[in-house]
Amino acid sequence: MAGRTVLIQSKAHLSIQDGMLSVRTDRGATTLPLEEIWVVIVESHQTTLTTACLSKLNDAGIGVMICGDDHMPNGLLLPIGAHSRHAAIVEDQLTMTKPLTKQLWKRVVRAKILNQAAVLDELGLPSGTVRAFASDVLSGDTSNREGAAASAYFQALIEHGTRRDSAYSSALDYGYGVLRAGIGRAAVGGGWLVSRGIHHHSVYNAFNLVDDLIEPFRPLVDLLVMTYHVTDPLTPQSKALLARVFEHVMVMDGKRCSCVQCIEVMFSSLRSAVLERNAGRLLLPRLDGLETVPIE
Structure with missing residues (x-):
């Protein structure tokens, strides 16, 4: 459920x-x-x-x-040290090598770009330019394909204005905030040190790891906002719609499951990737339409 x-x-x-x-x-x-x-x-x-x-x-x-x-x-x-093996997980997390974190970030960026392209497909918009960036992502995304893809993506997605300045900006920010809270909850519940990211490393950000792993999920919010035309001013009904983001289905390892389950599987697979020093073990969500999981 x-x-x-x-x-x-x-x-x-x-x-x-x-x-x-x-x-x-x-x-x-x-x-x-x-x-x-x-x-x-x-x-x-x-x-x-x-x-x-x-x-x-x-x-x-x-x-x-x-x-x-x-x-x-x-x-x-968020709770502190909610996982019974918190210390062990953090110790392993702190020993991650630079090559491993760079390969993990490459996978995250590719997944995000492919999900952005999927949003454009769902909305009947040209996606080829955005999708092409996914094949060019280098280890650590040193050529910043993430930024280039995002620029092309939001130009195609938002007809009037920009990501930061349009009728959709507040809705996107609200949805991302809800998503960040849920991913933060899962990260802490799994025993991770959320201030230690694989790419983000700001000393002023207590949620660097969360802000790394939220990226492939952001397009789900984008699709919700654009499909239901959620614009300013945000109504209680539109906020309630965005708050249900976790009930929507994504594809993880070939299986359709709720966003909540995808987040939990992602952190479980990250644990395997860290222990085995193998970035390929990290599983990330794929966007495939808007379907919700019924809650009784």
């Missing part, structure tokens, strides 16, 4: 009771088992929850994303 994303958009009080998240509003209370929740997004500044509630969410391995006055993501709370 795909993990649930809990989106709080109006005044509410959150608490934990008997292993359940209770969301109480003026219209009544709703409860959900903690084991079913992937991420909690708190958008309303009229929402209240205690430190004890946050602690229980951490213990359950649930990511909590906070939004600012502009209702856009501005904070992320």
Whole structure:
């Protein structure tokens, strides 16, 4: 079953009771088992929850994303050392060689570019130029095929404006923020040191590894935004649509599964790649249309 994303958009009080998240509003209370929740997004500044509630969410391995006055993501709370083998995984992670990280990054960039081309295919737009960049990616992407492909991709995708300045920009940013929260949750839950990336290495970024591995998943957000024409101003309904990104199906190792499952398999395969010093063991998602996994 795909993990649930809990989106709080109006005044509410959150608490934990008997292993359940209770969301109480003026219209009544709703409860959900903690084991079913992937991420909690708190958008309303009229929402209240205690430190004890946050602690229980951490213990359950649930990511909590906070939004600012502009209702856009501005904070992320993740548990520390949630995996029982956290120390061992981090030790292996820190011993990764430069050639290995460069080969891993090459795979990530190729997967991202191919998924961008798949978005254009789904929307009936020319994709050949973007797809061609995938075959030219070098180890470590030293020739920056990622940047060149992104430039061509967004020129084809967005008719008026740019990635950073168009009617779609806020929707893309919101969707990427939700995706980042979920990948961060999976990374920490898997025992990874998220500040240590395979390509990103900013000392000011606590989520370098997350920002590496989010890349092949970004096109899923792009396809959602463009298919449903999610533009400014963002409505509660459009944010709810983007918050369901984890329920959408992607292809991993030839199998169709939810985005949540793809993220978990990706981190499991990264563990194998690190232990075996073999970048080819890293499995990454392939985009193939918009299909959701039903949640009961």
